[in-house]
Amino acid sequence: MSVEEELRDTLAERARHASAVDGLAETVVRRVRRGRQRASVAGAALVVGAGLVGGAVVSGTGGVRTATSTSAAPSSGAPASNTAVPALVGRWEPVSITGFDLSGADRGSDTRAPAVEFGRDGTGSVADGCNSASLAYRVEPGGGFSAWLGPSTVVRCSNVPNDRVLDEAVRIGISGELLTFYDGAGGELGRYARKAGQP
Amino acid sequence: MEFIEYVRTRGPALQRLGYLLAGDAHLGEDLVQTALMKAYRRWSRLREPDAYVRRTMVNAHLDWRRRRSAAETPAEAAVVERGAASVADHSDGVAAQAEMWQALGELPRKQRAVLVLRFYEDLDDAAIGALLGCAESTVRSQASRALGTLRVGWTRTRGAVR
Numbered sequence: 293m294s295v296e297e298e299l300r301d302t303l304a305e306r307a308r309h310a311s312a313v314d315g316l317a318e319t320v321v322r323r324v325r326r327g328r329q330r331a332s333v334a335g336a337a338l339v340v341g342a343g344l345v346g347g348a349v350v351s352g353t354g355g356v357r358t359a360t361s362t363s364a365a366p367s368s369g370a371p372a373s374n375t376a377v378p379a380l381v382g383r384w385e386p387v388s389i390t391g392f393d394l395s396g397a398d399r400g401s402d403t404r405a406p407a408v409e410f411g412r413d414g415t416g417s418v419a420d421g422c423n424s425a426s427l428a429y430r431v432e433p434g435g436g437f438s439a440w441l442g443p444s445t446v447v448r449c450s451n452v453p454n455d456r457v458l459d460e461a462v463r464i465g466i467s468g469e470l471l472t473f474y475d476g477a478g479g480e481l482g483r484y485a486r487k488a489g490q491p
Numbered sequence: 492m493e494f495i496e497y498v499r500t501r502g503p504a505l506q507r508l509g510y511l512l513a514g515d516a517h518l519g520e521d522l523v524q525t526a527l528m529k530a531y532r533r534w535s536r537l538r539e540p541d542a543y544v545r546r547t548m549v550n551a552h553l554d555w556r557r558r559r560s561a562a563e564t565p566a567e568a569a570v571v572e573r574g575a576a577s578v579a580d581h582s583d584g585v586a587a588q589a590e591m592w593q594a595l596g597e598l599p600r601k602q603r604a605v606l607v608l609r610f611y612e613d614l615d616d617a618a619i620g621a622l623l624g625c626a627e628s629t630v631r632s633q634a635s636r637a638l639g640t641l642r643v644g645w646t647r648t649r650g651a652v653r
Binding site for chain 1: 494495497498499502503506507509510511516519520523524527528531532535536587588591592595606607610611638641642645
């Protein structure tokens, strides 16, 4: 028997003894959701301390980034601020998302059509065409923006990555009926148009 | 395919791969869960979830091994130390596999991954290169070195048995 044959036999034999853990999928989902809930709680604590300008922001996936009002200004669009939050309230549909082709995306049902919705109370929802999640958001003076996403189902389709846009956004700009999200480097993440008939 | 369905279908195979990559049941389980958690967070955007999960597992394995590299035993030294372990007390087959498993565990991180992917997953060099993020030539050289190291120990042990 050659080394290669012995190696193949050894790996096959060892693999047979590898234990299969029951409930693996449920364990993974539980761990991810626990992480998101921790992030959400931390985010809520920051929202309570709304006197902060900039500061640490916990992302929806548990990472930490900083949103400061001194980052590069967006190249277009008037920056939103606390007083401009009413301009953000409503339902927004994606017009363009960096790195994603919207033309082939599933449009979903009315309730799960790709869109982001912001309420007056700092909460909202995001849908990608197949899944939806609740969110909390905060807008700071100068257009600083942060969002915390809640648990979501994970049905797979040609999902529109609205959650990624929100997760990575640290600044927004609103120009008329157009809402633009920017990352920490001032790069455009996505543009959204206000859904017709919305406030 | 939904995430839960995917894990229920592919979970056992992923756990076997994790165990073979890590060489340890608990570390293997960690590899699988780490990769699946990453996949779950972006499931809706994954075009080839199985490739993503396996790639993440391999990369996590390499990262772990890199962090632990100071504690690794040089492969050549390990072969010498192991030398002609007594196999007379065991059947030849069982002892040979135990020797092979030990030798595999003492290989450098990438070499072990290449062998597991080639001889267990039956992937070709192009697929292995894609998973490891390296060229096919690198895969071939890593496999050649790994097999060379195993062959040295193998020949020595076989010589001692006979």
